[in-house]
Amino acid sequence: MPGVTRLSVRNLRKSFGTHEVLKGISMDAQDGDVISVLGASGSGKSTFLRCINLLETPSGGEVWVDGKQIRMLNGRGGSRPASRAQVDHIRSELGMVFQGFNLWSHMTILQNVIEGPLHVLKRPKAECIAVAEELLAKVGIADKRHAYPAHLSGGQQQRAAIARALAMKPKVMLFDEPTSALDPELVGEVLRVMRALAEEGMTMLVVTHEMSFARNVSNRVVFMRDGIVDSSGAPEDMFGAGASPAFRQFIGHFGNPQ
Amino acid sequence: MDFAFLSSTMVTLIRAVPTTLVLFSLSILCGGILALGITALRVSGNPVLSGFAKAYIFVFRGSPLLIQMFLVFYGLGQFGVIRYSFLWPFLREPIVCAVLSLALCTAGYTAEIFRGGIRAVPAKEIEAARSVGMSGFLLVRRIIAPIAFRHALPAYSTEIVLMMKSTALASLVTVWEVTGVAQRLISQTYRTMEVFLCAALIYLVLNFIILQAMNLLEYSLSRHRRPFAPGLRA
Numbered sequence: 341m342p343g344v345t346r347l348s349v350r351n352l353r354k355s356f357g358t359h360e361v362l363k364g365i366s367m368d369a370q371d372g373d374v375i376s377v378l379g380a381s382g383s384g385k386s387t388f389l390r391c392i393n394l395l396e397t398p399s400g401g402e403v404w405v406d407g408k409q410i411r412m413l414n415g416r417g418g419s420r421p422a423s424r425a426q427v428d429h430i431r432s433e434l435g436m437v438f439q440g441f442n443l444w445s446h447m448t449i450l451q452n453v454i455e456g457p458l459h460v461l462k463r464p465k466a467e468c469i470a471v472a473e474e475l476l477a478k479v480g481i482a483d484k485r486h487a488y489p490a491h492l493s494g495g496q497q498q499r500a501a502i503a504r505a506l507a508m509k510p511k512v513m514l515f516d517e518p519t520s521a522l523d524p525e526l527v528g529e530v531l532r533v534m535r536a537l538a539e540e541g542m543t544m545l546v547v548t549h550e551m552s553f554a555r556n557v558s559n560r561v562v563f564m565r566d567g568i569v570d571s572s573g574a575p576e577d578m579f580g581a582g583a584s585p586a587f588r589q590f591i592g593h594f595g596n597p598q
Numbered sequence: 599m600d601f602a603f604l605s606s607t608m609v610t611l612i613r614a615v616p617t618t619l620v621l622f623s624l625s626i627l628c629g630g631i632l633a634l635g636i637t638a639l640r641v642s643g644n645p646v647l648s649g650f651a652k653a654y655i656f657v658f659r660g661s662p663l664l665i666q667m668f669l670v671f672y673g674l675g676q677f678g679v680i681r682y683s684f685l686w687p688f689l690r691e692p693i694v695c696a697v698l699s700l701a702l703c704t705a706g707y708t709a710e711i712f713r714g715g716i717r718a719v720p721a722k723e724i725e726a727a728r729s730v731g732m733s734g735f736l737l738v739r740r741i742i743a744p745i746a747f748r749h750a751l752p753a754y755s756t757e758i759v760l761m762m763k764s765t766a767l768a769s770l771v772t773v774w775e776v777t778g779v780a781q782r783l784i785s786q787t788y789r790t791m792e793v794f795l796c797a798a799l800i801y802l803v804l805n806f807i808i809l810q811a812m813n814l815l816e817y818s819l820s821r822h823r824r825p826f827a828p829g830l831r832a
């Protein structure tokens with residue numbers, strides 16, 4: 341449903357000790373939005389994604405997923421989630437794809453993909469397997485379903501990880517530099533899968549250094565610098581005349597993307 | 599070689615194998631369950647609980663098993679609460695004392711082995727599990743325990759073999775397992791070498807079987823570390 345706000349982040353803050361990494365980030369993702377998050381190393385992109393599904397506990401601010409706010413308690417020791425069950429539920433609605441794939445090494449690819457639906461969502465096994473096989477076919481590794489992660493190339497592992505996240509039927513997909521750990525010749529196969537997802541209308545938040553993806557696939561680009569949103573907008577504007585000086589300098593390092 | 603004597607000795611000793619196996623399997627089972635609890639306390643993050651687990655592990659790994667067994671066997675009756683409790687008819691059985699002390703001791707070692715396994719679970723795989731909404735017992739059961747157990751298996755095999763040999767100590771608290779029966783035979787025949795060689799052979803055979811079983815288990819749990827064979831389905 342276009343027009344529905346899938347993810348809303350209000351004034352998100354995060355400190356590690358005295359080091360303030362996120363200094364108040366706000367962002368909304370409507371249904372079908374594909375938002376590329378760009379920024380230099382250390383600007384807080386990963387921390388931002390990890391705060392959204394509470395792999396890091398935000399120090400302040402609000403996160404809303406599909407209209408529900410993640411309830412936080414503010415005690416003396418800082419802030420913490422009010423309800424473990426709600427955190428688990430929210431995480432099951434957010435698909436996360438990691439830079440390092442993070443597949444479960446002791447399970448086959450098929451087992452990796454059915455694990456969440458079967459044991460977290462408690463769906464019937466036959467249904468889980470049917471959905472998983474469909475997803476594996478979609479990301480192009482149906483023939484690898486009985487292989488273990490160690491038997492796959494990086495690109496195949498990342499596509500399996502995307503299938504694992506999709507199997508949860510997430511409201512929003514979060515990608516943290518999904519192609520940064522891949523050999524250059526394997527980047528394309530993962531980006532193609534992500535592009536297909538975007539075209540199907542999946543709501544996506546993608547931390548990436550792939551300027552061509554940011555420019556050609558996403559409908560919004562957010563540039564983070566030192567824990568704040570330096571600038572954001574449509575790719576045409578961001579990569580065109582409307583770019584902030586800092587963003588212009590940042591993309592200068594990547595050459596001119598097409 | 600006196601084959602007649604050797605074979606009659608063998609027959610007598612083999613009759614004691616069931617007792618050895620009972621000592622072994624009960625202490626591995628009870629010790630394993632206890633070890634799970636101690637491991638849980640040890641990694642709980644609560645300083646009091648993990649302190650208790652550390653103390654437990656130190657005491658049972660740091661003192662001789664034989665002394666622990668004597669303390670259980672001769673010591674429990676000193677406590678009125680135990681002596682007059684409904685458990686006493688049960689606890690004064692030598693085999694119960696032997697199983698109890700073997701289990702308490704192996705639990706200390708096994709808890710450390712399990713903890714090592716847990717430490718070897720990649721944080722990234724735990725994070726991936728959290729990101730699909732797993733936490734608490736589900737996370738332990740589905741992700742942490744299976745990976746940790748695989749890492750712990752080689753060390754755990756060693757512990758199990760050591761336990762098989764430790765059952766011999768039960769002879770000193772009057773349990774008639776293989777070693778105890780061997781000593782009785784020696785006191786009757788004075789043929790130390792032959793009798794002990796037969797006993798050693800029995801332990802070797804038992805441990806050979808156990809090690810084969812453990813290797814098989816390890817092999818079947820490590821498919822993910824072997825080359826992919828498309829024909830072989832899970």
Ligand SMILES: Nc1ncnc2c1ncn2[C@@H]1O[C@H](COP(=O)(O)OP(=O)(O)OP(=O)(O)O)[C@@H](O)[C@H]1O
Binds near residue numbers: 356381383384385388
């Ligand atoms: N667990 C942590 N403890 C302490 N500091 C941390 C922790 N995680 C991240 N940081 C710090 O927060 C800052 C932002 O880190 P983050 O990983 O979010 O950056 P990033 O934009 O994702 O960078 P990269 O492009 O290198 O992945 C860095 O200075 C980092 O050192």
Ligand SMILES: [Mg+2]
Binds near residue numbers: 385386387516517
């Ligand atoms: Mg990062």
